[in-house]
Amino acid sequence: MSGGGRGRWAGLAARPLVVALLLGGLWLWLRGQELDSIERRTINADYLLRATREHLWLTVVATLAVAALALPLGVLLTRPALRRVAPGVLTVLGVGQAVPAYGVMVLLTLRFGVGFRVAAVALVAYSLLPVLRNVVTGIGQVDPALVEAGRGMGMSRAAVLWRIELPLAVPVVLTGLRTAMVIGAGVATLATFVGAGGLGDIIINGIKLGRTPVLVTGSVLCACVALALDWAGAVAERALSPRGVS
Amino acid sequence: MSFTEWLDRNRDQVRELAIQHADLCLTAVVVAGLLGVALGVLAHRSRLATAAAQAGTSVVFTVPSLALVGLLIPVTGLTRDTVLVMLVLYALVPIVRNTIAGLRSVDGAVLEAARGMGMGPVRLLLRVQLPLAWPVILAGLRVGTQLVLGLGAIAVYVTRIGLGVLIDAGLARFGMPNSVNQALAGTLGVAVLAVAFDLAWQVVGRLTTPRGIRA
Numbered sequence: 502m503s504g505g506g507r508g509r510w511a512g513l514a515a516r517p518l519v520v521a522l523l524l525g526g527l528w529l530w531l532r533g534q535e536l537d538s539i540e541r542r543t544i545n546a547d548y549l550l551r552a553t554r555e556h557l558w559l560t561v562v563a564t565l566a567v568a569a570l571a572l573p574l575g576v577l578l579t580r581p582a583l584r585r586v587a588p589g590v591l592t593v594l595g596v597g598q599a600v601p602a603y604g605v606m607v608l609l610t611l612r613f614g615v616g617f618r619v620a621a622v623a624l625v626a627y628s629l630l631p632v633l634r635n636v637v638t639g640i641g642q643v644d645p646a647l648v649e650a651g652r653g654m655g656m657s658r659a660a661v662l663w664r665i666e667l668p669l670a671v672p673v674v675l676t677g678l679r680t681a682m683v684i685g686a687g688v689a690t691l692a693t694f695v696g697a698g699g700l701g702d703i704i705i706n707g708i709k710l711g712r713t714p715v716l717v718t719g720s721v722l723c724a725c726v727a728l729a730l731d732w733a734g735a736v737a738e739r740a741l742s743p744r745g746v747s
Numbered sequence: 748m749s750f751t752e753w754l755d756r757n758r759d760q761v762r763e764l765a766i767q768h769a770d771l772c773l774t775a776v777v778v779a780g781l782l783g784v785a786l787g788v789l790a791h792r793s794r795l796a797t798a799a800a801q802a803g804t805s806v807v808f809t810v811p812s813l814a815l816v817g818l819l820i821p822v823t824g825l826t827r828d829t830v831l832v833m834l835v836l837y838a839l840v841p842i843v844r845n846t847i848a849g850l851r852s853v854d855g856a857v858l859e860a861a862r863g864m865g866m867g868p869v870r871l872l873l874r875v876q877l878p879l880a881w882p883v884i885l886a887g888l889r890v891g892t893q894l895v896l897g898l899g900a901i902a903v904y905v906t907r908i909g910l911g912v913l914i915d916a917g918l919a920r921f922g923m924p925n926s927v928n929q930a931l932a933g934t935l936g937v938a939v940l941a942v943a944f945d946l947a948w949q950v951v952g953r954l955t956t957p958r959g960i961r962a
Contacts, residue, residue: 599941601900604934687811720817724810
């Protein structure tokens, strides 16, 4: 994801610009359209804001849940006792990733009913792996000499974990969380199929009703939310990485 | 009815949809492979083009598939082409990135030596750069294939093709007998295809990786 320094900055500056252009273009285009009553039922500030809020909420809740699950799990998998099984666990999860999100969402719904919780579980199932993988990689890449030095200074294992291993792993972990958030924003569009709302509602309404303005509005908003989240993630990565760790 | 029983009775339908799915995804991967390697070759020389390719692909990657489909439908309609364009765009992301990364990783001294032997730019590309970058490009093709197979499941919302049809049918028959079997068949079908394609790539990798750089 990260190229040279210049590429990274270009990416960081480009995203808000793309979002602004998309939203501006959408607004201008909609102003020139004669909307019929069906289209107005979807394309009004209340409805659009509600769908956007649902979408964001679902994505953020799932991302927080993923962080809460993946961090302790990743730490466990990098402890000396379990270090050997980590690659195996990651491979098994990687195979699971080949299962389509849409299918998982539908199967969960058929089993547990419709709603927010089922959609959130599907999102978590989908974005857990990149975070877990990055936690394991992030802690794994910490120079063993530093851990050794910490122990030699009389730090306990817990202190070494908190004060050396985790801080040094922060950039890689944050990259994983950002990826998870973007995947989550994508899978959240599928929440519409299981009655959990979000911007997918608008897109599917547009397809089913054959109303291009509805379809385009939903798609553009959805793209903008994902791009904005990704951008926020990139900014957070820069801001939260401990100084001296790049 | 148990899953195996159901599968046995509906074998023909499942097989037909699986073939559609595989065909759709294979087409997308081939198109994206040719296009992506060409784009990577063109972009890797210039820093600016590389930065633009990286920014462009990360924007595509960020946009949710359903949104991308929604933006394409007004242009290409509710057709297989719409799905194909969407799949190609996503598959391009890892392929372009890996092609650039692979070409850039080729040792400068090797290039120098090849030029010193009198190779022109085209021969240099075909005989030295691409073969050395091939394992990395191959990894991009593999990731792209997995991506496309999973995303192919939502093709059903554009036009009724692929294994997504089974998942959709299962959802539509929520609560009725065999709805779970249908959705499960569609979901597992995609996973089976994903494993099969990955094995195929491994074979291709064995056969096409130059002997000197085999792991």
